[in-house]
Amino acid sequence: MKTEIMTKIPNCFMCQDPMFTEVGSQYPQKIAELSVSTAILNRDWQFFRGSTILVYKRHDTELHHLSTELQHQFMDDASRVAKALEKTFPNAKLNHGLFGNTIPHLHWHMIVRRKTDPNPKSTIWESDFPKLELSDNEFQETSAAILRNLKSV
């Protein structure tokens, strides 16, 4: 079941289309359209390669303001992506976060952690990490690898 975008807020970064464009040098990080969210690689956190954001398709701000049905669909999307990430990056550990402190549009962060991380026992914010500037090709390869596994979970 697919839920349509019902509301777009003009100045909301996450309501806009361009960041979800599948190809193109500016936003090459799209992974897939899911039931109630769009999965994209997190441009800023690819030091933790594979880290993904599920952007909710409607402009809502709080998880608990959704209906039970939509909450369950969002959970189903998240579970599928988590399984795909686990398959793509074996031995990784996932961290999940829903904050909305900076961008008040509901989105679900999945951070792909590894035992080789500088501080695997802490959240990623407890020490600085470099912003890794991937090339468009690297973004597209990473997205494609996750998408392949998403199709089989």
Add this chain to the structure above:
Amino acid sequence: MKTEIMTKIPNCFMCQDPMFTEVGSQYPQKIAELSVSTAILNRDWQFFRGSTILVYKRHDTELHHLSTELQHQFMDDASRVAKALEKTFPNAKLNHGLFGNTIPHLHWHMIVRRKTDPNPKSTIWESDFPKLELSDNEFQETSAAILRNLKSV
């Protein structure tokens, strides 16, 4: 529907009972037993008053390893607690986190943020915050206030 604890791991802090004891000076922070989780105040993060942990009742480590039904029940528990927190602390903004980097027992953090926080636009880990040592009474009053609202959502 109540899911019973199926597995206890001897050395897992979150599998043990004492931290969930409703009264008693050592662990006075229990809020409620929910469908598949136990809600407790987070002892270390009461600088963000009301911050809560939903400890999953079985020893699992990853959200996406649960069955769809259990994922939905966990989401339902989380949604109820979030609504109760919103009612208890009006104008608060919730942050959600599932990490398991230190304690590998599935648990869901809810952090109660306010516009008056030192850095409301960042995660709580991006700057130091003091550990607030609440008295047993303060723990019990905070838990009781959340529980009252939990009963009406």
